[in-house]
Amino acid sequence: MLKKLFLKEFFLAFYLVSGEIKLIYPLLGIDSLPDITLLSAMLLSLFMLSDMPDKLKKIPIKHFEFISIFILIYLFIIFSLGYSSSSSYALVKTVNFGTVVLAFIFPLLTKKINIEIFIYFLTLLIFSISIIFLNFYISYLNKDGVILLSMSREDALKLTVGYLSVAILNGLLVLYYFFKKNQNIFIQWFIFLTAFIFLFASGGRGPLLVVLLILGTYFIYQMILSFMSFKINKLTIPILVFVIAIGGLYVAISTNSIETNSRVYKLFDSSIERFKTLKDSKGGGKSAYSRVLYTKFSIDKINEIPLLGYGIGSFGLEYNGIDEKDYPHNIFLEVWFELGIVPLFLILLLFYGVYMHIYSIKCYWCIAVYFYFFLNVLKSDSLIDIRLLGSFLGFFLLIKSQSSFQKLGQRDNSACYY
Numbered sequence: 001m002l003k004k005l006f007l008k009e010f011f012l013a014f015y016l017v018s019g020e021i022k023l024i025y026p027l028l029g030i031d032s033l034p035d036i037t038l039l040s041a042m043l044l045s046l047f048m049l050s051d052m053p054d055k056l057k058k059i060p061i062k063h064f065e066f067i068s069i070f071i072l073i074y075l076f077i078i079f080s081l082g083y084s085s086s087s088s089y090a091l092v093k094t095v096n097f098g099t100v101v102l103a104f105i106f107p108l109l110t111k112k113i114n115i116e117i118f119i120y121f122l123t124l125l126i127f128s129i130s131i132i133f134l135n136f137y138i139s140y141l142n143k144d145g146v147i148l149l150s151m152s153r154e155d156a157l158k159l160t161v162g163y164l165s166v167a168i169l170n171g172l173l174v175l176y177y178f179f180k181k182n183q184n185i186f187i188q189w190f191i192f193l194t195a196f197i198f199l200f201a202s203g204g205r206g207p208l209l210v211v212l213l214i215l216g217t218y219f220i221y222q223m224i225l226s227f228m229s230f231k232i233n234k235l236t237i238p239i240l241v242f243v244i245a246i247g248g249l250y251v252a253i254s255t256n257s258i259e260t261n262s263r264v265y266k267l268f269d270s271s272i273e274r275f276k277t278l279k280d281s282k283g284g285g286k287s288a289y290s291r292v293l294y295t296k297f298s299i300d301k302i303n304e305i306p307l308l309g310y311g312i313g314s315f316g317l318e319y320n321g322i323d324e325k326d327y328p329h330n331i332f333l334e335v336w337f338e339l340g341i342v343p344l345f346l347i348l349l350l351f352y353g354v355y356m357h358i359y360s361i362k363c364y365w366c367i368a369v370y371f372y373f374f375l376n377v378l379k380s381d382s383l384i385d386i387r388l389l390g391s392f393l394g395f396f397l398l399i400k401s402q403s404s405f406q407k408l409g410q411r412d413n414s415a416c417y418y
Helices: 008-016 018-023 036-057 061-080 089-109 115-141 153-159 162-179 185-202 205-228 236-254 263-280 286-302 315-320 331-339 341-360 364-377 387-398
Strands: none
Touching: 008 018, 008 036, 008 089, 008 115, 008 387, 018 036, 018 115, 018 162, 036 089, 061 089, 061 331, 061 341, 061 387, 089 387, 115 153, 115 162, 115 185, 115 387, 162 185, 162 205, 162 364, 162 387, 185 205, 205 364, 286 315, 286 331, 315 331, 331 341, 341 364, 341 387, 364 387
């Protein structure tokens, strides 16, 4: 195990969730520590630079084209520094986007990287972060003075923003372990169910709804195929479980909260209350309605300068009058607002090209995870918060269909090799 910790797959997984790890520093009793994102980025760069001379000699043209698109977007960001209305945050955002570029190009420019080992380490890190955060969140909701003794109520409140990151990370695991085949069935379902529980308990409405939308669409599609062929396939039980889960969620949201002294129940009760706001509150609640305001403002301002945008990091200043991090909660609107029409076309081309690749090889878990990320960035995340997405886009391009290697013409569309 100790030897595995020095694998590049581990450091990449650590790098991608380093932001969430830094968020829970206070919960681990850590007061000060060197920037682990920067340190892991430096280590990954050393791995990559040592592999690049050999890797570049045989890099596929397609990979080079996608790397060029990412670099072009970065060059537009640097160019926009010259006219950005932001005077301070613009530079911070430019530097931070470099971490996204590294996450994307690292899988493509390093040798012998295995996505299954990477997912193994990523799963361990996500579960560790989730357990630590949710334990804190339970204490926060129960106003536990012992657990929160080391911080003020205000500081604890700031930490609660981690719920969305925990939800997004576990939503990724739910889809990967549901669609990825050729695994130990007991381990696969254990991780799937654990990740789903963490996803719901975190209270992240967006990631949960996206996961349910993807799974629901898949189940409906499979049911249609079953009825057309007059066969009930192996999805019958999962579909029943899914329907029961959706029904239980609806009943929980539609009814009043149950009075109980259970500490853990308050965590789930808080999640249920967040979902109730979608039904009971005007505009779906403050969080949901703010997305509408962001979108309207962005479109109105884009119409004034549609070609060049207002420059990198400018949204916060234009929207709030304060030169700080803020964004439309839609990376395509964000790119258009700050960088203009050409970078928007480039990032759309990037997403389109990656999708066409994974669609052509029939990698179903890739398609599920791709749409999970795609739908999430339509309503969450800034351009500098998509390191995990960037890395998976890079991995997707490395995956090839295994079908041509199977005997007797048998085909397993869900199987991929790396």
